[in-house]
Amino acid sequence: MRLAAKQAPVRAAAPTRAPRTAQVAAVLMAATMALAPSATAAPCGGPFPDFVREMKREALGRSHDPQLVERFFAGAQRDPEVIRADRRQGVFRLDFIEFSRRVISRYRLDLGRRYGRELDALFGRIERDYGVSRGILLALWALETDFGQVQGDFNTRNALLTLAHDCRRPALFRPHLFAALELFRRGDFDPAGTRGAWAGEIGMVQMLPGDVLEHGVDGDGDGHVRLHSSRADALTSAARLLRGFGWRPGEPWLQEVVVPETLDWSLTGTDKTLSVARWKRMGMRARNGALAADGMRASLLLPMGRKGPAFIAYPNFHVLFEWNGSFVYVTTAAYLATRMEGAPRYDPGTPEPMLTPEEMKLLQTRLRRRGHDVGAIDGILGRKTRAAVQKEQRRLGLPPDAWPTRELLERL
Numbered sequence: 001m002r003l004a005a006k007q008a009p010v011r012a013a014a015p016t017r018a019p020r021t022a023q024v025a026a027v028l029m030a031a032t033m034a035l036a037p038s039a040t041a042a043p044c045g046g047p048f049p050d051f052v053r054e055m056k057r058e059a060l061g062r063s064h065d066p067q068l069v070e071r072f073f074a075g076a077q078r079d080p081e082v083i084r085a086d087r088r089q090g091v092f093r094l095d096f097i098e099f100s101r102r103v104i105s106r107y108r109l110d111l112g113r114r115y116g117r118e119l120d121a122l123f124g125r126i127e128r129d130y131g132v133s134r135g136i137l138l139a140l141w142a143l144e145t146d147f148g149q150v151q152g153d154f155n156t157r158n159a160l161l162t163l164a165h166d167c168r169r170p171a172l173f174r175p176h177l178f179a180a181l182e183l184f185r186r187g188d189f190d191p192a193g194t195r196g197a198w199a200g201e202i203g204m205v206q207m208l209p210g211d212v213l214e215h216g217v218d219g220d221g222d223g224h225v226r227l228h229s230s231r232a233d234a235l236t237s238a239a240r241l242l243r244g245f246g247w248r249p250g251e252p253w254l255q256e257v258v259v260p261e262t263l264d265w266s267l268t269g270t271d272k273t274l275s276v277a278r279w280k281r282m283g284m285r286a287r288n289g290a291l292a293a294d295g296m297r298a299s300l301l302l303p304m305g306r307k308g309p310a311f312i313a314y315p316n317f318h319v320l321f322e323w324n325g326s327f328v329y330v331t332t333a334a335y336l337a338t339r340m341e342g343a344p345r346y347d348p349g350t351p352e353p354m355l356t357p358e359e360m361k362l363l364q365t366r367l368r369r370r371g372h373d374v375g376a377i378d379g380i381l382g383r384k385t386r387a388a389v390q391k392e393q394r395r396l397g398l399p400p401d402a403w404p405t406r407e408l409l410e411r412l
Contacts, residue, residue, distance in 0.1 A: 044164070048078045051165045055073065059073075064181060068184070069181070071191070074191070075192060077158050079154065080162075081198070082158070082198045082199075085198035086168070086198065093357050095303075095354040096328050096331055097304060099332055100331075103143060104335075109340070111147060113138075113340060116134050116340065122236075123137070126236055130236075130239040130247070131243065131247065132238075132242050132249075133341070134340070135341040137205075137235050141204060141234075141235065141238075143336065144201075144205050145205070145206060148228075148234070151202070151203065151206070152195060152196040152197040152206075153195050154198045155194070156180065156195060156196045157177075159197075159198055160200045163199065173200060176210045177209075179213045180200075188224055189209070202227055203227025203228050203234050203237075204227060204234035205238040207237060212225060212227060215237055215244055216237045217233060225237065241323075242320075242323065245322035245323070246319050248315055251314060252316065253314055253320070254301075254312070254314070254331075254334040254335060255291065255292075255312050256287040256288065256338075257286055257287060257310050258286075259284050259310050260284075263282060263283065266390065268302050268400075268401060268402065269386065269390060269402055270299050270327070272299055274297065276291050276297075276298055277295065279312065292312075297315065298313060303331050304352075304354075304403055305402070307351045307352060308351030309346045309347060309349055311331070311346075313334070317330070327382060351403070355405075355406065355409065360380070360381060360404070361377050362409065363389075364378075365377055367388040367389070367392065372384075372387075372392075387402070389402050390402040392408065392412060396411050398411070
């Protein structure tokens, strides 16, 4: 996660909120051609050398060659910096306007549009084969690694081992560890040399090994999937992954809109959809261009409440939460994708300031006491906290736009 330099990518740590752990684990079991895993799964925690030995035994139980297993785990080490990176993740506490302004620079827009022209044939082929717009791919490429320039410097095998050993989310990372072992068997992973993000993602678009194993594409025809060095491999693999998540070819994902002040704010949020026709009848209009077909379902997003920017989110927008679970990251990526394809800068409006992390934690505590599921008390305004805020706003007679204010905090 790199936020200091203006051209550095911001990785909002997709695995920390990944909703598909069980699905990934099941798919990777089959993808790695495993036999039945060892009867007793290696526990998390405990002495790290003991854990590595258990991982080796499990790898052998998956019918991997003993010499291959020894080479894969040779020199394996626990990386304490991975744990520190996992715990800090302060980027989630930024609001949409601050985050988007921080990561969407003129440099990125210009370079993205240039790549869109230079790689026109590649993007054209991807769009024909997978139906994923170049704008989305350029946005993810920009945000994840600054177009491949900053791909991370953590040893990927060690990062996955460390997170599998850590007891916070071991079930998420263990399948990706064995996926990396299978990629090593195929010649597409170097346990000593492959480097990437702290959470185990690798390559220009930062995909986890399991996703590479399941969705990786040899886009340049050299017989390998090289996400670090091949733009064709990386972008085609990203498109296939998005299509696997449910991307709908040829459809939009996000569009800035103007809405009347008299709108029923309780209808807003990612958990509610109405037809475009109904939104039109309530007075919604596109700020630029035209809205999608009347019959399409869509959500109205107010990332900073009714006084801030407003967007209509189509079904493809929701697919992006499979890429990254952060609301702010997904909304920023989706908006950046529209900018890559010519949309103007959004109108920021005059939203009320965001609560401080301490105030947000207090708010979450009070919401939980009222019976709401807000997830962890972490000071992060995620989807669960937004939904709880909206319900309490309705109960208290406040405009239910899901944006927490100090007035709401005091009323609770």
